[in-house]
Amino acid sequence: MTAGARGYVLKAGAPDELFQAARTAACGGAALGPDAAARVVSRLTGPEPVLTDREIEVIRLVAQGLGNRAGAVSEAVRRGLVELR
Numbered sequence: 001m002t003a004g005a006r007g008y009v010l011k012a013g014a015p016d017e018l019f020q021a022a023r024t025a026a027c028g029g030a031a032l033g034p035d036a037a038a039r040v041v042s043r044l045t046g047p048e049p050v051l052t053d054r055e056i057e058v059i060r061l062v063a064q065g066l067g068n069r070a071g072a073v074s075e076a077v078r079r080g081l082v083e084l085r
Contacts, residue, residue: 009032013034
């Protein structure tokens, strides 16, 4: 949904649910099926995600002043991974 989707329903849902979601989205609303809504609520109310050891390592490299390219070269990882973090 962060990419611009107006709704999300599981394909295993009832056909009526899909049609209603499409109508809601077409009218500018946001449509979430019951299962998707439960997942969203769970993510919003759940504990904060824990960083992996690799993510912490990348953050430390950036904090030491290493740029994206230097951090990637020093740890032999792609520049995109460092930028992502």
